Amino acid sequence: MKTKNLAYLDFERVNNLLEGFNKSTGFVTAIVDPEGNVLSKSGWRNICTEFHRIHPETAARCTLSDTMLAHEMNEGERYRAYTCLNGLVDVAMPIVIHGEHVANLFSGQFFFEEPDVDFFKAQAACYGFDEQTYLEALKEVPVVSQEKVKVVMDFLLDMIQLISEMTYQKIEQSELNETLQKREAALRESEEKYRVLFDTFPLGISISDSFGNILESNTRATELLGLSKTEIETRRIDGNQWSIIRPDGIEMPSDEYASVRAMKEQRIIKNVEMGVKKPDSDIVWLNVTAAPLSLEKLCTVTTYQDISLRRKAERNYQTLFNEMLDGFALHEIICDESGNPVDYRFLNLNPAFERMTGLKAKEVVGRTVLEVLPDIERSWIDTYGKVALTGEPVVFEDYSKVLDKYFEVTAFRPAPNQFSCIFNDITARKRAQEDLRESLERFRIAQDMSPDGFTILRPIRDGQGQVVDFSWVYENAAIARLNGTDPDLVVDKRLLDLFPDHRDSRIFQTYQQVAQSGVLQTLEVWHADKSMQKPAWFRLVVVPMSGDIAILAQDLTDRKHTEERLEYQQDHDFLTGLYNRGFLEKELKRLEDERFLPVSLIIADTNGLKLINDSFGHAMGDAVLCKAAELLQSHCHDADIVARYGGDEFIMLLPNTSRAET
Known part of the structure; x- marks a missing residue:
């Protein structure tokens, strides 16, 4: 890996020096980094370029030899000669730049004495080199005396020293340039930050000289003073463009200006309030701070904070204080020597209080509260x-027996060791809450006594807002x-x-639809869930x-059974259980359809019914009629109709039945 210092090495100039050295001395050279990578070379022998550096095994031996030599050099050693693993003599010299060993300068590819030809023949055979060509390249390698090598190495050491010094100078120049660039960039950044801060600062800022002339101002200052930068910098601070007034409305003399006082007294003048009156505009109220500047031609820097809204708020506060419906009182806490509160003093009250x-x-x-109360x-x-001592506000409610009123009291700390109280008459709310509690209690009692079930469920939604389940909020005793x-x-x-069985039920789907749509639904359903105490008919509303759903469940089971009985009685004979005359007449119309043809009709009656009634009583006559009905019914198909037409008469309607089949 190339080091940072190595990056500053001027390889173009170094290569020119080494090429000239090779041509004048015949010595080959190379610059190799600590990992054995060749960075520069000059005049290498054919035996190396055509053989040793080409074959992968001998090339690896070259790299290994170079790195071994570099690592074995002792600290402070000027150079070292050695015989590489491929049989040639090389010399290594460290290149040190700014105390860092960045690379090595190699020279060599020669012999100190005549080479052992048999060694190189064996090497040619081992690595598959053409022996004749290889030996011819061997002959080109010179035999050099150690004395000559020493002279040449001394020269190369001087060259290395020159290269190191040139590179170090380049590094120093680069670092100096980098430092200058960073300082210039930092200066530009600082100037830009100052300019941006100056121009965008929420306070108005102006810089003036010893004569009161404004030399520089930011945008906010021009806005507050109502003049352009050109105008503001061509007028004195006490010029005719402005009329400066005190908080009480009286014109402020120039010797009371914060900037003038800071210049005269040579100290910071803080929080001077003044109003700037300008033609055809409202007064701008400013909080002004000025500080002296010990710079040539500059005298003071002045900041302006617009407090017009604060002044207006203070006026509004006073109006609110006097007109607010809630009671307001400001107090000062009084503590004993141990810092424990023992009393408090009234500082201000509003009319509502x-x-x-x-x-x-x-x-x-x-006066203190213990003096008053x-x-x-x-x-x-x-x-x-x-x-007052901790700054933690409190809100509490209290009942006044004297006034028969409830009050909500909010207490907070406006300043250290002070507290303010706001009293709100909540009598109406309290009594409404009591009425609501009574109403809810009546509702609960009514629901608990109601025979109808009542439930409130809260929807549970997934990530897409779809209702996937419900949780109970309330249910009465009936449900x-x-x-x-x-x-x-x-x-x-x-x-x-x-109730997991509800998941795919019509009831659960109705709950989901109402929760999603917000539209009331009513349904009547037969519910026989295994969780129920008993199956039943329900009317569900x-x-x-308010985001939940309410379900009113009326048990319709008795009504449904009554309806079923009435419907049954409408079409059936109450004694025999057969269809009655009314149902028979409706069926006759229905069987007029051709798909029921042929239709057979059988009329039968019970002989001697009157005699049985007279002799054995009507109960026996009724039993005979029931037995006759049972016999007739037993000989009919499911689609046949058997009806008691009246008295002891029966009629049988047999659809899709011919006379021969009767």
């Missing part, structure tokens, strides 16, 4: 003391008996947890109610 309590401001302001309960002093639930324990329970 006077009307509510009967205490008059002119009589109680400045010596029998007041200690709890009032303790409660108000906690508010609890039907459901087998406890009205107190069922609250907040889920409907489908208790499902009504949306």
Whole structure:
């Protein structure tokens, strides 16, 4: 990995130096980083470029040799010569820039003595080199004496020193340029921040000289003073364009201006209130602070805060204070030597407070509560003391027996060791709440006594807002008996947890529809859920109610049974249970359809019925009629109609029956 300092090395100039060195001395060179990567090379021998650096195994040995040599160099060692793993002599010299060992300068690819040809023949055979070509490249490698190598290495060391110094100078110049750029950028940023802050600051700011001339102002200052920047910077602060007044409305002399005082007294003048009167416009009320500047040609800096709204609010507050319907009182807490509240003093009262309590401001302001009301309960002093000392507001309700009224009291701390109270007459609300409680109690009693079931359910919705279940809010005793639930324990329970069979029922779907649409629905349903105490007919009225649904359940079972009996009696003979004459006549019209043809009709009567009635009584006669009806019914199909026509007469209608089949 290249180091930061190595990045500053001017390889183009270094390559030119090394190329010139190679041409003049014949020594090859290379710059290699600590990982063995060749960064620059010059004049390498063919035996290296065509053989050792080409074959992957010998190339790996080259890299290994270079890195081993670099790592084995001792600190402070100028250079080291060694024989690489491929048999050539190399020399390594460290390149140190600004105290950091960034790379190594290699020279070599020579011998100190005649090479062992057999070693290189064996190497050619091992790695598959062409022996003749390989040995010819070997012959090109020079044999150099160690003395010559020392001279050349000394020269290269001087060259390395030159390269290091050039690079270090470049680094220093780069760092200096970077520092200058950062400082210039910081200065520009600071100036821009100041300008943005100055122009966008919510307070008006102006800078003036010792003569009162405004030299610079921000946008807010021009808005508050009602002049453009050009106008404001060409007029003195006490010029004729403005009329400056005190809070009491009297014109303010120039020696009372905050800027003039700051210049004369050489100190910060804070919170001077003044009004700026301009032609054809309202007075602008300002809170002004000025400070002296110890800069050439600059005398004071002045800030303007618009307090017109605050002044207006104060006037409105005073109006509200006097006209508000709620009672208001300001007090000061009084503590003993241990800091415990023992009394409080009246500081101000509004007219409403006077009307509510009967205490008059002119009589109680400045006096303590124990002086005015010596029998007041200690709890009032303790409660108000906690508010005044901790700043924690309280809201509580109290009943006045004397006035027969309820009051809601809000106490808060407007300033340290003070508390204010707002009294609100809540008598009407309290009595309405009491009426509501009584009404709810009557409703509960009525619901508990009602034979009809009443339930309130709260919808449970999924992420898409669809109703997927309901939870109990309320149920009366009647529906609890039907459901087998406890009205107190069922609250907040889920409907489908208790009654899972409801999920796909018509009842549950109706609940969902009402909860989703907000439209009332009514249905009559036979409900035989296994959770029910007994199956029953219900009339359910499902009504949306403030996000919930209310269900009125009327048990229609007895009515339904009565209706069924009446319907049965309308079409049947009360004695025999056969169809009666009215039903028979309706069926005759129905059987006029061709699909029932042929239709056979049999008329029968009971002989001697009168004799039986006279001899054995009507009960026996009725028994004979019932037996006759039973016999006739037993010989008919399901589609046949057997009716008692009257007295002892019976008629049988046989649809789709020929005479031969009768």
